[in-house]
Amino acid sequence: MRNDYGYFEEDQLGRVGDARLWRRIILLGLPEWPGIVLAVLLSFLVVGCGLALPYLLRLVIDDFVVNTALGQAERLAGIARLAGLFLLVMAAGFIVNFCQVLVLAWTGQKIMHRMRQMLFNHLLGLNMRFFNNNPGGKLVTRLTNDIQNMNEMFTSVIVTLFNDFINLTGILAVLFWMNWRLALLMAALVPLVVGNTIWFSRLSREAFRAIRTHLARINAFLQESLAGIAIIQLFLREPETEASFKKLDHEYYEKSLYQIKIFGMFMPLIELLGAVAIGAIIWYGGVQIMAGAMTIGVLVAFLSYMRLFFQPLKELSQKYAIVQSALASAERIFELQDSRALLPAAANPQRPAHCRGRIEFARVGFGYAPGQPVLKDFSLTIEPGEILAIVGATGSGKSTVINLLERFYDPDQGRVLLDGVDLRDLDPEWLRSQIGLVMQDVFVLSGTIRENILLDSHLDDAGLQAILARAQLQDFVARLPEGLDTKVGEGGRDLSAGERQLLAFARLLVRDCRVLILDEATSSVDAESEMYIEQATRASLAGRTSIIIAHRLSTVRRADRILVMEKGEIIEQGSHAQLVAAHGQYYRLLESGNGS
Amino acid sequence: MxxxxxxxxxxxxxxxxxxxxxxxxxxxxxxxxxxxxxxxxxxxxxxxxxxxxxxxxxxxxxxxxxxxxxxxxxxxxxxxxxxxxxxxxxxxxxxxxxxxxxxxxxxxxxxxxxxxxxxxxxxxxxxxxxxxxxxxxxxxxxxxxxxxxxxxxxxxxxxxxxxxxxxxxxxxxxSLPLTLLTLLPMPLLALLTRVLSRRIHKGFTRVQHQFSKLTEFARSTIANIHLFKAYGRTAAQIRGFDYLGRAYVRDNVRLAAVHGTLFPLAGLVGNLSLFLVLFFGGRLVIVQKISIGDFVAFVSYLYMLTWPMMAIGWVxxxxxxxxxxxxxxxxxxxxxPQLVGPEAPLAPPAAVGEIEVRNLDFGYEGQERPVLQNINFQIKAGEFVGVVGKTGSGKSTLCNILARLYPVAGEAFFWGGVDVNQLDLAAVRSSIAYVPQEVVLFSRSIAANIAFGKPSASQAEIEEAAAICGIHDEIMAFADGYQTMVGEKGVKLSGGQRQRIALARAVLLKRSVVIIDDSLSAVDMETEQAIIQALARYFVNRTCIVVSHRIAPLKNADSILVMADGAVVAQGRHGELMARNSFYATICRQQRVDLSHGEEGHHA
Incomplete structure (x- = not known):
């Protein structure tokens, strides 16, 4: 089953005739040219061995089995000699075939790996606007399924197609050499087979597409029904749900039946053409033999070659479909590769030695989508060490302030400055290392708690213990059997929302950033965690320029200044006492929280 | 069917x-x-x-x-x-x-x-x-x-x-002897196919596993991209992706090695038989035991045998x-299902909406600790009851039981005065409208989602339910209004919008008992309060059980159940509980610690 993470892409067909596309694909494979050349060379050997065997069969019959001119002992010895040769060629064929498969797999996989890394690398450098506009599932599909599709083409198709081509020309060459008239007759069948194949591959592609779409529908329906089973049962909707499912299931059955019919017609048709070939060989070849223009051995060899001849033709349609789907993937991959959604980099990015933490928004205007400004002429100065709380309803622009400060986005108008320097002139990595961010959703790496706290920094145990104490994690870590080396994240221990928050504070304290951004969690944590988080917050805020997106009133009260935002504008600011006294929007917010 | x-x-x-x-x-x-x-x-x-x-x-x-x-x-x-x-x-x-x-x-x-x-x-x-x-x-x-x-x-x-x-x-x-001779390699082929196809299956599983790890890594990186950027961790992620990618390459090449043996091997064994026919069959023609035509036919039959032999292992x-x-x-x-109605259900009781729970214990299968212990409470028909308590105190489990999603051992849950196990399951369920904590909407229009329990509902009914849940205006703001599609191909709804649509779905049914399990956690407090007040007015004659992690919206309830560690520790009106239950008073203080500033007397 393809794992699409909820992202379902309509099948598209690549343009097989697009030269520009092919050039890029070839360029990708170029660094692996030794492997590709080796695989092609091996192809000749594989084909050679395959063709030699029926020819040896012919020699055995014509030269010895029916050759009454020779003595019996001589004939038997001849057979033994050729049989030995047969054995040898057979073994060689096996070995070169195996080598070819390995070389191909290795080369193809290396190309894919390089592509995947290149794409991933490119992707991580893109700006946040790009990630907001592109669903995650789509990007994951590019990195995994699309690249996988191309691999199919590299390993199984391109070289086997080459194999087949050499094979067919080889067979035709041998047939012409043995008897050109009969060979010409055989060659006349090729367009018929190819035409049939192309017609069939067109039909089967449509059939498969319909099947996949219907299976995806069944899956989506199942997922929804199972997730909502309680609702379905409580609202007594079982009969309708069952009927809808049966309908979907039956449609899927009908689509698969259609595919069976198409396949059921194609295979027999090709074999019928094969029978025409056999009939032709017997009739025409027989007449030639009677006329003394051909030997029985040649006739038998012709019959054997026909079998080899039809096999690759039967598979041609499958391969054509793979190439088409791979090209569609390639097109999508290159499109992603070509996206230039990068933050403009400064000519000489600055990395100041010291950061004081003075932040200024100077007449900033910004919107995520054109024509929908989120911030309008927004100005704000935060002095080093000041604690600023921002309150306001969802959509008031609180988070946008943070996104701009982290330089996930650049402002449309105005400037954002840190210590008087425009963020656009700073090295983004340096900038982000100066800003500590504690978010609602804390990312937990799968690794030990120690790794999760230190990330890339280094700190001795004593220092780490001190930080654990300040982040209120000491008791928690002490209770764990393996302490700091306890595995967390995927496959490890689960952390509660409260514990995750504390972990984020510990990370921040390790890095000792000058600016702290705290996006408080709205989710309910229990009273004990609440207390811990409060103490950790207090420890973290001390001495840092802090911006708090506030939900908890306790933190708001501690702030030096409170900003009330509405629709991208500051509508009130001042200390808690001042704002309460003013009886404005802030006061009303408090009131509703109170429930009085 | x-x-x-x-x-x-x-x-x-x-x-x-x-x-x-x-x-x-x-x-x-x-x-x-x-x-x-x-x-x-x-x-x-x-x-x-x-x-x-x-x-x-x-x-x-x-x-x-x-x-x-x-x-x-x-x-x-x-x-x-x-x-x-x-x-x-x-x-x-x-x-x-x-x-x-x-x-x-x-x-x-x-x-x-x-x-x-x-x-x-x-x-x-x-x-x-x-x-x-x-x-x-x-x-x-x-x-x-x-x-x-x-x-x-x-x-x-x-x-x-x-x-x-x-x-x-x-x-x-x-020729019988020639047949026996050529058959010699065949069992070998069947055996090899079987062994190798098992190894291919194993190798394939390993490759699939590695692939899903790679996919998951990419997915989680992209989903958390802002965090990685903020923490300057992108280089580490690229290294991690490279590591997984290499492991994937390795597993693929290993699988190819098995593939590369199986298929040529099948050909090899087939050709081995052909070799035997050539060597011994040729001799038989020469010594005139068989005709040349026999020899050629024999080779054709041999080709026919190769496939069934390979098929045996595959099949x-x-x-x-x-x-x-x-x-x-x-x-x-x-x-x-553990939850089944009785074979001969009693007639539905007259006093619908009256709920009593007596000495109820409940634990999930395979878990030692019971989730609910000795629960006792009574709800009169038409009452508005709030349920509060910490995460994990058993609120949701209680809701699931009241909504008849979990079986209850006999004589613990009385529905209109009758043991619920004596009543027809569908009959009980048809008088309950339940809004579970986790929102599930279906891929259809907003109107169809709201009318899910009653597809025949009129547009007016749908709009009324939406209006009570404070979502009508927001729905009208969508280009397609009530016909806006929900789900992957439809509009992206916020958590709060989804919650309110799910609530409207239950409201529309106008059932005698409404159970709402913390279904407004993603909307802000002001809105939650307004909606709950509207609900209380609308459901004035219906039994309403509302769980919330915020106490404020439940203040005016006829009765509040306070839960802790799987037990109901107190039941009463807000004022009573504030006065005599220190646990409840503590939660209240925690939630409004700043608000009590200078206003304590206002709600004491």
């Missing part, structure tokens, strides 16, 4: 689900489609028989040529005969593909229908144990394995048997997987 669920009898034991258990499970389907299967297999037999005829015709032609007795008319006759037989093969082949493969699709469809209608009858305790992803894999991957075994597997098995027996018979007719594998998958499906089919 109603007969599907009675069509087969699931095996009652889970252990030792072997080949014969699988056969018993699918036998009814074989019986249902027996005519189709019979004709299909006859067509298959015809294909195999006709295929054997062609080499005989070729032999005849070659022998004619060798003996010099051939004439053009005789040769044309032979060629036409071949064409005629081939046409027969083509028609028969189409027939069996259509009939037998069609059967496997019918089997798949019927099994899926059966599975789904059975799933619809299972209850919460079952879904607690089986994740949705696992069930979906059953309905797709496992059923596909069963379909393959029942279609291609069946055909290949029948085909391999008929073909090999017939080819062998013809070969033995030409064994196919059946094995089919049986394993069927075993997994059977596990679901033997599951029985």
């Amino acid at each position: 109603a007969g599907v669920s009675e069509a087969g009898k699931p095996q009652q034991t889970m252990a030792d689900f072997g080949f014969f258990s699988a056969v018993r499970l699918v036998r009814p389907f074989f019986r249902r489609y027996r005519l189709r299967l019979l004709v299909g297999l006859l067509a298959l037999l015809a294909v195999d028989f006709l295929q054997l005829v062609i080499p005989r015709i070729i032999k005849g032609a070659v022998d004619l040529l060798a003996s010099g007795a051939a004439s053009e008319t005789l040769l044309v006759d032979k060629a036409l005969l071949i064409l005629l037989v081939a046409a027969g093969i083509a028609v028969s082949r189409f027939l069996w593909r259509y009939l037998v493969l069609g059967f496997s699709r019918l089997l798949e469809r019927d099994l899926r229908d059966w599975l789904f209608s059975h799933l619809l009858r299972l209850d919460y305790p079952f879904f607690q144990k089986k994740p949705v992803g696992e069930i979906m894999a059953l309905a797709t991957n496992d059923l596909a394995a069963v379909q393959l075994a029942g279609g291609m597997g069946l055909v290949a098995a029948a085909d391999a048997c008929i073909m090999s027996l017939a080819a062998l018979a013809c070969m033995a007719y030409i 064994a594998n196919l059946f094995q997987r089919g049986v394993t998958s069927l075993g997994r499906i059977n596990e679901v089919l033997i599951a029985r």
Whole structure:
């Protein structure tokens, strides 16, 4: 089953005739040219061995089995000699075939790996606007399924197609050499087979597409029904749900039946053409033999070659479909590769030695989508060490302030400055290392708690213990059997929302950033965690320029200044006492929280 | 179609689900489609028989040529005969593909229908144990394995048997010793195919596993991209992706090595037999034991044997997987809902909406600690009851029990004064509107989602329900209004919007009992309060049970249940609880610590 993470892409067909596309694909494979050349060379050997065997069969019959001119002992010895040769060629064929498969797999996989890394690398450098506009599932599909599709083409198709081509020309060459008239007759069948194949591959592609779409529908329906089973049962909707499912299931059955019919017609048709070939060989070849223009051995060899001849033709349609789907993937991959959604980099990015933490928004205007400004002429100065709380309803622009400060986005108008320097002139990595961010959703790496706290920094145990104490994690870590080396994240221990928050504070304290951004969690944590988080917050805020997106009133009260935002504008600011006294929007917010 | 669920009898034991258990499970389907299967297999037999005829015709032609007795008319006759037989093969082949493969699709469809209608009858305790992803894999991957075994597997098995027996018979007719000799490598081929296809399966599983790790890594990186950027961790992620990618390359090459052995090996063994025919058969012609025509026909029969021999290993594998998958499906089919109504239910009580819980204990299966312990409370018809308590105190479990999603042991839950176990399940459920904590909306229009429980609802009813839940204006702001589609292809709704639509879905039903499990956590406090007040007014004569992690919106409830560690520690009005329950008072203080500033007297 393809794992699409909820992202379902309509099948598209690549343009097989697009030269520009092919050039890029070839360029990708170029660094692996030794492997590709080796695989092609091996192809000749594989084909050679395959063709030699029926020819040896012919020699055995014509030269010895029916050759009454020779003595019996001589004939038997001849057979033994050729049989030995047969054995040898057979073994060689096996070995070169195996080598070819390995070389191909290795080369193809290396190309894919390089592509995947290149794409991933490119992707991580893109700006946040790009990630907001592109669903995650789509990007994951590019990195995994699309690249996988191309691999199919590299390993199984391109070289086997080459194999087949050499094979067919080889067979035709041998047939012409043995008897050109009969060979010409055989060659006349090729367009018929190819035409049939192309017609069939067109039909089967449509059939498969319909099947996949219907299976995806069944899956989506199942997922929804199972997730909502309680609702379905409580609202007594079982009969309708069952009927809808049966309908979907039956449609899927009908689509698969259609595919069976198409396949059921194609295979027999090709074999019928094969029978025409056999009939032709017997009739025409027989007449030639009677006329003394051909030997029985040649006739038998012709019959054997026909079998080899039809096999690759039967598979041609499958391969054509793979190439088409791979090209569609390639097109999508290159499109992603070509996206230039990068933050403009400064000519000489600055990395100041010291950061004081003075932040200024100077007449900033910004919107995520054109024509929908989120911030309008927004100005704000935060002095080093000041604690600023921002309150306001969802959509008031609180988070946008943070996104701009982290330089996930650049402002449309105005400037954002840190210590008087425009963020656009700073090295983004340096900038982000100066800003500590504690978010609602804390990312937990799968690794030990120690790794999760230190990330890339280094700190001795004593220092780490001190930080654990300040982040209120000491008791928690002490209770764990393996302490700091306890595995967390995927496959490890689960952390509660409260514990995750504390972990984020510990990370921040390790890095000792000058600016702290705290996006408080709205989710309910229990009273004990609440207390811990409060103490950790207090420890973290001390001495840092802090911006708090506030939900908890306790933190708001501690702030030096409170900003009330509405629709991208500051509508009130001042200390808690001042704002309460003013009886404005802030006061009303408090009131509703109170429930009085 | 109603007969599907009675069509087969699931095996009652889970252990030792072997080949014969699988056969018993699918036998009814074989019986249902027996005519189709019979004709299909006859067509298959015809294909195999006709295929054997062609080499005989070729032999005849070659022998004619060798003996010099051939004439053009005789040769044309032979060629036409071949064409005629081939046409027969083509028609028969189409027939069996259509009939037998069609059967496997019918089997798949019927099994899926059966599975789904059975799933619809299972209850919460079952879904607690089986994740949705696992069930979906059953309905797709496992059923596909069963379909393959029942279609291609069946055909290949029948085909391999008929073909090999017939080819062998013809070969033995030409020369028994030569036949025995050429057969020597064949068992080797079957054995090798079996061993290697197992290794391929293992290798493939490993590659798939590595692939899903790679996918998950990419997904989680992209989903958390802002964090990685903020923490300057992108380089580390690229390294991690590289590491996984290399492991994936390695596993793929390993798999290719097995593939690379299997297929050439099959050819090798086939050619080994050909070598034996060449060496010994050639001798037999020379010593005039067999004719040259026999020799050529023998080679043709040999080609026919290669495929069945390879198929044996493949078919064994196919059946094995089919049986394993069927075993997994059977596990679901033997599951029985724990929550079933009585055979002879009592008449529904007159006092609908009156709920009493007496000495209720409840624990999830396989968990030692009970979730609810000795719960006692009474709710009068028409009351508005709030439930508060910390995360994990058992609020949601209690809601699930009250909504009749979990079974209750007898004499603990009284519905209108009657033990709920004595009442018809559907009858009880039809008087409850429940809004679970986790929002589930379906991929259809907003209107259809709100009218989910009552598809006949009028637009006015739908809009009224939406208005009470404070979502009407927001719905109207969408370009398509109430016809806006929900889900992947539709509009992206916020958590709060989804919650309010789910609430409206319950409100529309106007049932006697409404249970709302913390269903407004994603909307801000002001809105939550307004909605709950509107609900209280709207449901003035209905029993309303509302869980919230915020106390403020529940202040005016007729009664508040305070839960802690799976027990109801207090019940009363807000004022009473503030005065006499220190636990409740503590939660209140925590939630409004700053608000009490200078205003304590206001709500004390």
